[in-house]
Amino acid sequence: MKTNNDYKRILTVQDISCVGQCSLTVALPILSACGVETAVIPSAVLSTHTAGFKGFTFRDLTCDMPAILEHWVREGIRFDGMYTGYLGSETQVDHCLEIAEKTLKDGALLIVDPAMADNGVLYKGFDADFVKAMRRLVAKADIAVPNITEACFLTGNEYKENYDEAYIEKICEDLIGIGAKKVVLTGIGFEEGFTGVYVYDKNGKYYYRHEKLPGGCHGTGDVYASAFSGALMRGKSVEEAAAIAADYTVLCIKNTAGDSSHWYGVKFEPVLPELIKMLG
Ligand code: PXL
Numbered sequence: 001m002k003t004n005n006d007y008k009r010i011l012t013v014q015d016i017s018c019v020g021q022c023s024l025t026v027a028l029p030i031l032s033a034c035g036v037e038t039a040v041i042p043s044a045v046l047s048t049h050t051a052g053f054k055g056f057t058f059r060d061l062t063c064d065m066p067a068i069l070e071h072w073v074r075e076g077i078r079f080d081g082m083y084t085g086y087l088g089s090e091t092q093v094d095h096c097l098e099i100a101e102k103t104l105k106d107g108a109l110l111i112v113d114p115a116m117a118d119n120g121v122l123y124k125g126f127d128a129d130f131v132k133a134m135r136r137l138v139a140k141a142d143i144a145v146p147n148i149t150e151a152c153f154l155t156g157n158e159y160k161e162n163y164d165e166a167y168i169e170k171i172c173e174d175l176i177g178i179g180a181k182k183v184v185l186t187g188i189g190f191e192e193g194f195t196g197v198y199v200y201d202k203n204g205k206y207y208y209r210h211e212k213l214p215g216g217c218h219g220t221g222d223v224y225a226s227a228f229s230g231a232l233m234r235g236k237s238v239e240e241a242a243a244i245a246a247d248y249t250v251l252c253i254k255n256t257a258g259d260s261s262h263w264y265g266v267k268f269e270p271v272l273p274e275l276i277k278m279l280g
Helices: 024-033 064-075 090-103 128-138 148-155 165-178 220-233 238-256 269-279
Strands: 009-019 037-048 058-060 079-084 104-112 182-185 194-201 204-211
Touching (some): 009 024, 009 090, 024 037, 024 220, 024 269, 037 064, 079 090, 079 220, 090 128, 104 220, 128 148, 128 165, 148 182, 165 194, 182 238, 204 238, 220 238, 238 269
Parallel strands (some): 009 079, 079 104
């Protein structure tokens, strides 16, 4: 009889952007495709994401979080992993800390994507106090998955577009100094035409290089963190999961490139079968 040991349950906490292919509308299908039971707490409901649409609605769901947690504790609901993404307020960050403390099983992984910035700037609505709050969550992360902008805001390092490996190592060391046990830094390129992910902890480093496609795509951070979390829950090592998620994200970008009407996200759904194949 097949045991349940390889069927994992993850909780993901991030917003629902009703339109825009980011956060929960990306995380749920990708985690499900990875064969992982996925529970959610929506941190906020927005009519669209905040990067390019004007006049979006924003309903903050901070107040629902303590009641959801209380119910789950009463029911004895526990998780093998928790993955946090875009959070709607500083208070939510502290609720996430309490949720992790009370619902994660022994040995479960807390994966933190401090989704709050890109290309050297914070997303609309975030400020220095939010960064400070996010630092508290990163401090408890088993694995932090920031892009370089987020990592610079969290650590106080200057944001650079051209850098060497020493600069990247310093940022990773500073994230470990905050308390993250492992860092998966995305969008790190040392050569023209290539980018990659830099995996770092106190025992060593690993760099996975892949092709860099021209132009930026919205939502790729969420695609990456979702595929990474799903692959980890499927028993892949951090290094394997980091590489699989990178390859899948590249496929999503290739599948979207050239369609200027699809500026708000990536067409990740048609290439989900490729992700499933990569997971074996
Ligand atoms: O992809 C990150 C993200 C998630 N959720 C919302 C966003 C963004 C980035 O802009 O606006 C609401």
